[in-house]
Amino acid sequence: MERKPSPYKWIIIFILAFAYVMYLPPIASHFNSPGMVAGLPLLAAWTVLWFLVFVVTAAVGILKGWL
Amino acid sequence: MDQTSSYIALGVIAVYIGLMIAIGEYARRRGERTAEDFFVAGRMLGTFATFWLAAGTWWSALAFLGSNGWFYGKGITFLANLFTNAFFGLLLVVLGVRVWRLGKKYGYVSPGDLVEDFYGSKLIRYVLAAILLIFTVPYIQVQIMGAGYIFEASTNGLVPFWLGSLVLTLTVMIYTSLGGKKAAAWTNIVQGLLLTFGIFVGGAIIIAVAGGPAAIVHKILQLHPELLVIRSPTLWGVWFSFPIIALGGIVGPQMILNMYSAKSERALRVTGALLPFLALSFLVAMYIGFSGRILVPNLSRPDSVMVVLLMKYTPIAFASVILAGGLAAAMSTIDQQAHAISVLVSRDFVWSAYRKISQSLQVNIGRLAIIITLLAAYFMALQSPAYIAYIGAVATSGTAQFLPILAGALFWRRATKEGALAGLLGGIAMTVYMQFFPPPQLKALGIFSGWWGLLVNVPLFVVVSLLTKPHDLEKVERLIRDANTPAEV
Numbered sequence: 001m002e003r004k005p006s007p008y009k010w011i012i013i014f015i016l017a018f019a020y021v022m023y024l025p026p027i028a029s030h031f032n033s034p035g036m037v038a039g040l041p042l043l044a045a046w047t048v049l050w051f052l053v054f055v056v057t058a059a060v061g062i063l064k065g066w067l
Numbered sequence: 068m069d070q071t072s073s074y075i076a077l078g079v080i081a082v083y084i085g086l087m088i089a090i091g092e093y094a095r096r097r098g099e100r101t102a103e104d105f106f107v108a109g110r111m112l113g114t115f116a117t118f119w120l121a122a123g124t125w126w127s128a129l130a131f132l133g134s135n136g137w138f139y140g141k142g143i144t145f146l147a148n149l150f151t152n153a154f155f156g157l158l159l160v161v162l163g164v165r166v167w168r169l170g171k172k173y174g175y176v177s178p179g180d181l182v183e184d185f186y187g188s189k190l191i192r193y194v195l196a197a198i199l200l201i202f203t204v205p206y207i208q209v210q211i212m213g214a215g216y217i218f219e220a221s222t223n224g225l226v227p228f229w230l231g232s233l234v235l236t237l238t239v240m241i242y243t244s245l246g247g248k249k250a251a252a253w254t255n256i257v258q259g260l261l262l263t264f265g266i267f268v269g270g271a272i273i274i275a276v277a278g279g280p281a282a283i284v285h286k287i288l289q290l291h292p293e294l295l296v297i298r299s300p301t302l303w304g305v306w307f308s309f310p311i312i313a314l315g316g317i318v319g320p321q322m323i324l325n326m327y328s329a330k331s332e333r334a335l336r337v338t339g340a341l342l343p344f345l346a347l348s349f350l351v352a353m354y355i356g357f358s359g360r361i362l363v364p365n366l367s368r369p370d371s372v373m374v375v376l377l378m379k380y381t382p383i384a385f386a387s388v389i390l391a392g393g394l395a396a397a398m399s400t401i402d403q404q405a406h407a408i409s410v411l412v413s414r415d416f417v418w419s420a421y422r423k424i425s426q427s428l429q430v431n432i433g434r435l436a437i438i439i440t441l442l443a444a445y446f447m448a449l450q451s452p453a454y455i456a457y458i459g460a461v462a463t464s465g466t467a468q469f470l471p472i473l474a475g476a477l478f479w480r481r482a483t484k485e486g487a488l489a490g491l492l493g494g495i496a497m498t499v500y501m502q503f504f505p506p507p508q509l510k511a512l513g514i515f516s517g518w519w520g521l522l523v524n525v526p527l528f529v530v531v532s533l534l535t536k537p538h539d540l541e542k543v544e545r546l547i548r549d550a551n552t553p554a555e556v
Binding site for chain 2: 025032034042047062063065067
């Protein structure tokens with residue numbers, strides 16, 4: 001039997017898409033300059049932030065069966 | 068480093084190699100001489116084994132050596148690979164659980180089993196197997212190169228590149244041909260734990276020696292600020308190119324076999340959810356690469372930066388254990404890819420043509436294929452001076468061309484064999500063209516050849532499929548329904 005799609009599915013997909021957009025070149029390149037945050041180069045800090053948003057959201061979606 | 072240290076390093080590595088062979092022999096004794104047992108571990112791998120099997124396939128010498136080398140030589144651009152890992156985990160769930168459901172229900176053992184059943188064409192099985200085989204061998208070559216670098220550097224040249232690569236090749240050959248997928252899975256658990264320990268503990272020591280994260284970045288800002296910006300022919304080229312590694316990696320024959328080998332959907336879901344977090348080790352790799360630019364600035368082989376730093380700044384016995392983690396990274400990928408090729412040869416070519424051959428003959432043909440494949444990849448490894456990460460991307464560009472056809476078989480009832488063949492062949496032709504003969508203006512965009520291949524592959528697949536008819540609509544609909552119906556939640 002087909003499983004009923006969860007209403008959370010699209011919320012999860014929206015957050016994943018948003019996290020990926022935040023990492024796209026036109027946005028990421030604003031941090032393409034010297035400087036650091038807590039020992040991380042600025043660009044790395046920005047990339048890691050959105051990577052974490054992406055993987056934590058995806059993990060919740062996968063483990064809850066929403067994706 | 069004196070000769071005694073070289074022998075200590077050699078001793079540690081010898082113990083490690085002995086352990087791997089013992090596991091292979093144990094797997095052989097515990098296994099049955101059936102194709103299902105040798106090729107997909109009897110579909111009995113639990114969550115822990117499935118996780119480390121996938122990690123072993125995905126986390127290769129590319130992760131252990133290539134990432135450090137890239138940060139050392141080209142700077143921060145490699146962080147684009149963080150999202151590559153995120154996509155890989157997601158794809159493992161989206162595609163993997165569906166492939167698993169079909170494999171379990173219909174007894175599929177190779178990628179070709181699924182494709183032939185859905186598209187109703189033996190020709191497409193042969194074409195696909197040939198393409199996967201051709202593009203998998205360079206990836207094995209990359210791993211053998213990585214192993215050779217580690218051996219050479221950790222023994223201070225006592226074991227030269229050619230000999231170290233050979234020893235590793237023979238080790239993998241022995242345990243994989245003995246125990247098949249079970250041996251790969253069990254050795255991967257040991258190798259995965261050792262690799263993770265190696266990256267994080269070895270990295271922590273190197274970072275401490277270089278003064279800590281903030282001091283390293285501060286120093287790089289002064290000495291090499293160009294390493295802290297995205298450098299490429301174009302920004303878009305780099306950011307969009309890396310995910311092709313995830314697309315190629317997820318449909319590589321070894322990953323399809325991993326999907327079949329899992330005991331449950333749950334095992335694949337947990338693996339897909341947690342695997343991307345391992346990518347945080349790229350941050351460690353970034354600091355290792357930058358530390359290298361500060362401490363050992365003029366390396367002729369950037370890929371060897373971690374090995375050189377460990378040998379120079381940590382006690383030899385400790386460094387050897389960490390470096391065994393690097394060998395683990397290479398071996399855990401080589402074994403699965405060589406094993407995958409054995410499935411392609413034995414199942415997709417031989418069994419497909421002569422279905423009456425016995426199970427044990429299938430297994431023995433698979434073993435022979437492992438031996439031939441590894442020897443071929445070894446000789447290729449002796450020829451290539453390129454960046455490890457670069458060759459890895461080339462290989463995955465080719466295997467990525469399988470993705471539309473696999474997705475079609477899982478989701479699209481209008482997909483046809485004519486469309487699949489047109490897309491696959493067109494995509495491969497474009498990939499090869501853009502890899503070896505790219506027009507200068509397109510090359511300047513810096514986009515990996517696999518994307519150009521998909522740009523031709525997908526439209527061809529869709530248009531030709533819509534112009535033709537599925538061979539057996541009822542069967543196609545049943546397979547798609549089975550693929551999308553959870554066996555469990």
